[in-house]
Amino acid sequence: MEEVTLLFIGAALGGLVVYLILSKKLAIYKYQYETKSEIKEQLLKEFKLISNEVLDGGNKNLLYKNNLEMEKVITPFRDKINALEKKISECYDKELRDKISLREELKSLGELNVKLSQEALNLTTALKGNNKIQGNWGEMILESILEKSGLKKGAEYEVQETTNNVNGDRIQPDVIIYLPEQKHVIIDAKLSLKSYELHVNEEDVIKKELFLKEHIKSIRRHINQLSEKSYQTSVKHNTLDFILMFIPIESSYLLAIQEDEELFWYAWERKILIVSPSTLHSTLKIIVALWRQEKQNKNAKNIGQLSGALYDKFISFLEDMEKVGRSLRIADKSYNDAMQKISTGRGNVISKLEKIKALGAKTSKKIPENLIDE
Structure with a gap:
């Protein structure tokens, strides 16, 4: 019985001990729980605070980064806009300049068209006119080519100068060109082109061929007339053995020599050289x-003459300098002789003057020491 009682007492004591232990642990656990809750709340508060700070800083940082990124995007775009604006401005200015330039070009073109129209009208009138009008027109074309060639009128060529041939006949060549070494060449421009004009404007094949043959006959007749005038024998000029016969329209010249292959040599045998605008x-x-070579030769000759004169002048200068040198040497010898007589030798002038001074002569200046003979 006592054993049972002891057993229950032991169990009760054990249970009490267990309760006490469990109560203590429970209190500890409760404290730990409450502490953990407080810590949790504190952590939550701190987390919220930190989160807000992080978010706020993140927003600012994000905004800054966004601004940087936007700046990276906007800057090239802005540069493109500025470049486009500049390009538009330049294009506008260029367009304005081009319009002004185009207006000036159109004005010049209009003036040129008027001039060409007038020249075409003059050509048409000349071709349809009499031989005198055609001759005048040919002379005008000839003089225009001469002016553009670089030759100077009155110095290197003359127009309509009257003279005589060896037969005493009065002649008046259209142009006389002066050549180096007092030589001359004569140009004639009085060829009639009326048959050529008829040939060009004729549509009938047979008539067209007839007008072409007449054109060639007209050229041959003019060759014969020039040959008879003997321009080459002008008494006033030292002319070449041939003269130049000018055909003012290139196509009429080409057509003639293509149709008549002997035409060129026919003229040459009569000391006449046919020329067109291009060949002239x-x-x-x-x-x-x-003429350029002649001027260069004259310049070279003048340089040679000037060089020779300069050389001769230099020789004369050297001779004069030799004379001056001889005179200086003579003068130097005379000077030395005179100085020796004054300052050296027994009884020289300077020693006597020094003795006079030593005797009490009053002086304000002294003879240089280097002249006093010790």
């Missing part, structure tokens, strides 16, 4: 080159 231009360029 080339011929004049050669003449200009001859």
